[in-house]
Amino acid sequence: MSIFSRLSDILSSNISSILDRAEDPEKMARLMLQEMEETLVEVRTDAARLIAQKKELQRQVDSFDASIQDWTDKASLALQHQREDLARKALAEKQSVTNQKEQKNGFLVEMEQQLTKHDEDITRLQNAMDDARKRLESIRLREQVSSNRVKMRQKTQIETLVKQEIRFEQLEKGIDAIESQLDSQSLGKKDIHAEFEALQANHEIEKELEVLKKNLAKQ
Numbered sequence: 001m002s003i004f005s006r007l008s009d010i011l012s013s014n015i016s017s018i019l020d021r022a023e024d025p026e027k028m029a030r031l032m033l034q035e036m037e038e039t040l041v042e043v044r045t046d047a048a049r050l051i052a053q054k055k056e057l058q059r060q061v062d063s064f065d066a067s068i069q070d071w072t073d074k075a076s077l078a079l080q081h082q083r084e085d086l087a088r089k090a091l092a093e094k095q096s097v098t099n100q101k102e103q104k105n106g107f108l109v110e111m112e113q114q115l116t117k118h119d120e121d122i123t124r125l126q127n128a129m130d131d132a133r134k135r136l137e138s139i140r141l142r143e144q145v146s147s148n149r150v151k152m153r154q155k156t157q158i159e160t161l162v163k164q165e166i167r168f169e170q171l172e173k174g175i176d177a178i179e180s181q182l183d184s185q186s187l188g189k190k191d192i193h194a195e196f197e198a199l200q201a202n203h204e205i206e207k208e209l210e211v212l213k214k215n216l217a218k219q
Contacts, residue, residue, distance in 0.1 A: 018032070047118040050114055054111045057104050057107055061105060064104065068101070071091070071097065
């Protein structure tokens with residue numbers, strides 16, 4: 001693809017629309033920036049070539065000006081010596097050089113127009129690159145925020161599980177303490193009231209323990 005075709009495609013593209021439709025926006029933005037940077041190098045290289053050619057043409061035009069003045073002086077000298085025929089030849093040479101100068105000036109005008117176009121294209125291309133860089137930075141920032149949210153959610157879930165496990169362990173220790181107390185009370189004589197009180201306390205703990213087990217299973 002030629003530089004001008006590729007440049008035209010880039011400048012006419014809707015960067016936001018392309019990135020919004022891309023499966024991997026960050027990768028697409030990087031590729032677009034790479035393409036723009038390569039195209040910018042080519043445009044600048046072509047502009048440098050035109051500038052060099054313009055300078056060479058300008059030197060030729062300047063030399064034509066000197067030659068025109070020289071043939072004018074020679075025509076005057078010939079007339080001073082009554083050599084009208086020689087003066088005519090000098091003026092003919094002057095006309096030939098003048099025609100060449102006008103042709104070169106036409107080339108200079110065309111080159112100046114091309115350089116102006118290159119300057120406009122470079123400005124538009126740089127603006128497109130700035131836009132692409134901003135979109136890439138925005139994409140990376142959104143991905144970072146999303147990643148942080150996921151991490152925080154996972155951290156919160158883990159902390160919740162840890163707290164429930166700690167509470168679960170505390171309840172189990174409470175049950176063990178109650179059972180130990182019952183066992184110790186059973187040594188010697190058994191009090192039916194104490195047994196029912198311990199049974200009731202153990203029942204309440206078992207209910208809360210079941211609730212925690214269900215919550216833990218859901219997590």
